[in-house]
Amino acid sequence: MKFSDIKIKNIWEILKNRFNNFLKFNKVKWIFLTYILIIFFGALLLTSKISLQQGQEITFFEALFTSVSAFSDTGLVVKTTASTFNQFGQAIVAILILIGGAGFFAWKIYIINYIFRFKLSLFQKTLLKTERGANKFGDIKGVIISSLTVFIILIILSSFVLSFYFYNVQGNFDPLKSTAQSPEFNNPYKNASISIRYAIFHTITALNNAGFDIVGKYSFAPYYSDYFILIWLIILFVIGGIGYPVIYDVYLYIKSKIFKNQRYAMKFSLFSKISVLTYVIVTIVGASLILIFETQSQNPDSFWNKASSSQGFWGDESAFSYGTKSNKVFALIFYTFSTRSAGFSIFDTYDLSQPSLIISSLLMFIGSSPSSTGGGIRTTTLAIIILSIWSKILGKKSIHSFKKTISFENSDRASVVFLISLFLVTITLLVGSSSFANLSTKTVENPLFLNQINKARTFNLFHLLFEINSAFGTTGLSTGILNHLNIYTKILLIVIMFIGQLGISSSILIWSSEKSKFNKYEYLSEDVLTG
Numbered sequence: 001m002k003f004s005d006i007k008i009k010n011i012w013e014i015l016k017n018r019f020n021n022f023l024k025f026n027k028v029k030w031i032f033l034t035y036i037l038i039i040f041f042g043a044l045l046l047t048s049k050i051s052l053q054q055g056q057e058i059t060f061f062e063a064l065f066t067s068v069s070a071f072s073d074t075g076l077v078v079k080t081t082a083s084t085f086n087q088f089g090q091a092i093v094a095i096l097i098l099i100g101g102a103g104f105f106a107w108k109i110y111i112i113n114y115i116f117r118f119k120l121s122l123f124q125k126t127l128l129k130t131e132r133g134a135n136k137f138g139d140i141k142g143v144i145i146s147s148l149t150v151f152i153i154l155i156i157l158s159s160f161v162l163s164f165y166f167y168n169v170q171g172n173f174d175p176l177k178s179t180a181q182s183p184e185f186n187n188p189y190k191n192a193s194i195s196i197r198y199a200i201f202h203t204i205t206a207l208n209n210a211g212f213d214i215v216g217k218y219s220f221a222p223y224y225s226d227y228f229i230l231i232w233l234i235i236l237f238v239i240g241g242i243g244y245p246v247i248y249d250v251y252l253y254i255k256s257k258i259f260k261n262q263r264y265a266m267k268f269s270l271f272s273k274i275s276v277l278t279y280v281i282v283t284i285v286g287a288s289l290i291l292i293f294e295t296q297s298q299n300p301d302s303f304w305n306k307a308s309s310s311q312g313f314w315g316d317e318s319a320f321s322y323g324t325k326s327n328k329v330f331a332l333i334f335y336t337f338s339t340r341s342a343g344f345s346i347f348d349t350y351d352l353s354q355p356s357l358i359i360s361s362l363l364m365f366i367g368s369s370p371s372s373t374g375g376g377i378r379t380t381t382l383a384i385i386i387l388s389i390w391s392k393i394l395g396k397k398s399i400h401s402f403k404k405t406i407s408f409e410n411s412d413r414a415s416v417v418f419l420i421s422l423f424l425v426t427i428t429l430l431v432g433s434s435s436f437a438n439l440s441t442k443t444v445e446n447p448l449f450l451n452q453i454n455k456a457r458t459f460n461l462f463h464l465l466f467e468i469n470s471a472f473g474t475t476g477l478s479t480g481i482l483n484h485l486n487i488y489t490k491i492l493l494i495v496i497m498f499i500g501q502l503g504i505s506s507s508i509l510i511w512s513s514e515k516s517k518f519n520k521y522e523y524l525s526e527d528v529l530t531g
Contacts, residue, residue: 031104031506032502034104035071035104035498038071038096038104039064039067039068039071040067042067042096043066043067044060046063046066046085046089047063050086050088051085051086051088051089051092052084052085053083053086053089054086056084058084062078064494065490065493066078066079066093068497068498069212070093070100070210071096071099071498071501072375072474072497073097073100073101073208073209073210073211073341073373073374073375073474073501074210074375074470074474074475074476074497074500075205075210075211075212075475075477076482076493076497077212077476078483078490080216081212081213081214082186082215082216087197090214093212094200094204094205097204097208098204100208100501101208101210101373102147102148102373106144106148114145139245139248142248143247143248146247146248146251147247147248150251151207154236155200155207158199158207158236159196159200161232162198162232163192163195163196163198163199164195165199165229165232166188166189166195166198167188167189167190169189169223169226169229170187171187171189171215171222172223172224172225187222197214198214201214202233203236205344206233206236206237206240206342206344207236207240207373208240209237209240209241209342209368209372209373209474209475210342210343210476211338211343211344211475213344218345219344219345220345221320221345221347223346224327224331224347227330230330230334230346233334233342234337237341237344238337240368241279241340241368241373241374242275242276242279242372243275243369243370245269245271245272245371246272246369249272252266253266253268270402270406271370271380274379274380274384275370275379275380276369278382278383279368279369279379282340282366282379282382283336283337286339286359286362286363287332289359290356290359290360291332293353293355293356293359294352294353294356297353297355299353301351302352303322303328303331303347303348303351303352303353303356304353306322306351307321307322309322309347310348320347322347331346331347335347335349336363339473339475339477340363340368340374340475341364341372341373341374341375341376341473342475342476343470343475343477349477349478349480350463350479350480354462357463357465357466357479358462358465360466360477361462361469363473364376364466364469364475364477365421365469365472367379367472367473367475375472375473375475375497375501376421376472376473376500377417377418377421380414381417383401384410384414385411385414385415387411388411388414399411413505416504416508417505421472421504424472424499425465425468425469425472425496427492428468428471428489428492428493429461429464429465429468431489432464432467432468432485432489433461433464434486434488435464435484435485435486436464459484463479463481464481467479467485468496471493471496471497472496472497472499472500473500474501
């Protein structure tokens with residue numbers, strides 16, 4: 001037998017073993033394959049005529065992109081949801097958002113095992129722990145039940161409140177376009193059917209940090225200066241983005257205060273403290289930097305310096321007013337909360353200055369908390385990396401936070417998550433740059449505009465980076481560049497949206513074997529010089 005034959009045989013054996021290992025379903029593979037099936041089934045439903053507005057067409061790839069975006073709670077779209085999908089199609093999008101946000105197995109166990117009182121098996125508990133997580137394995141049932149109960153109560157309450165709001169408040173809709181013939185411009189004012197539909201859909205999307213809307217091409221811009229609904233949406237963003245274990249801790253805390261019994265005494269977990277504190281700090285720092293960069297911008301075409309959006313953004317020949325300075329300040333604060341994974345927009349994101357786009361990209365890259373409806377590297381990952389670096393600077397041999405010690409194993413995991421995330425974003429940026437004839441800028445016709453007035457836009461790598469981080473952070477904000485990216489970039493965006501929702505750690509475990517392999521020996525260790 002030739003040496004080459006032996007080599008080919010060895011390679012074949014390695015590949016076969018790898019494939020066999022993949023077929024040995026561990027808990028992460030169960031979740032992965034279940035998610036894939038749901039996404040493809042959703043795409044098939046969205047492609048069918050029963051989901052589309054009359055006269056609308058959609059390719060399977062466009063439907064797949066929408067299905068992944070909905071399931072991952074992102075909100076990036078290649079087709080406007082309101083004008084492309086009818087009420088059935090919009091319901092499919094909302095269901096995908098609900099399943100992806102809370103988790104398929106979480107909903108399954110909540111309905112079958114909790115409501116119908118079926119016993120929870122060890123494997124089901126393990127699936128739940130992997131899908132949505134808990135501080136302790138024994139808490140997983142309580143975490144899911146309390147969190148989903150809160151979600152259901154909030155959906156009912158918010159839908160009720162927003163139904164009255166949409167029915168009684170006149171939004172700034174273009175009167176020439178607010179007709180039944182133009183469903184993407186439908187005004188819910190004094191229309192009970194549309195008001196209820198808007199209320200339910202947008203409660204689901206806001207609570208799940210999904211970024212989808214059925215208001216139209218301009219998201220919530222018609223309610224730009226109405227602080228009530230914007231603050232209401234921010235509250236839903238935060239509740240959905242802080243993480244299920246935090247909701248469970250708050251539930252236990254309230255319970256302990258009501259019953260005032262030692263049996264219910266509790267302390268907030270280290271996860272909750274780090275998660276909430278990091279979420280708050282990142283949001284405050286992000287909002288402050290964006291406000292500084294916008295107010296100090298010398299560009300006459302930046303958001304702060306413009307009186308209104310570009311001509312043609314609002315109606316056939318009209319522009320959308322950006323209002324007073326106080327309106328702009330609140331709009332930027334709302335926008336900052338939206339970058340934390342929510343994805344709702346109330347002004348033309350393209351008008352932001354480049355420093356603000358960079359800060360926004362960082363905020364979306366960080367994302368929200370683990371075991372939440374958001375994506376990104378997660379707040380705790382950032383916190384642990386910073387704490388680890390700080391400990392090294394101070395010469396400490398361990399990492400401390402809130403009088404607790406964090407293992408260096410956690411620090412290593414956080415570093416791996418950060419580096420792999422950075423690698424994914426960088427690769428997508430390199431591939432995405434192939435969409436540009438010129439790697440620095442590209443002028444295109446923007447599909448947001450309805451007419452031929454001032455519709456040429458110049459995009460650069462900062463806009464592309466913004467779009468990629470929006471996908472990875474499962475945010476859904478866009479500057480309008482998405483439909484001008486090539487097919488390869490869009491495929492990568494699908495991948496990173498899915499990974500952003502599943503999480504880097506779980507994505508790695510998909511390809512690992514259920515049983516860890518241990519060497520029977522260890523090599524001699526030797527130090528290697530580093531930077």
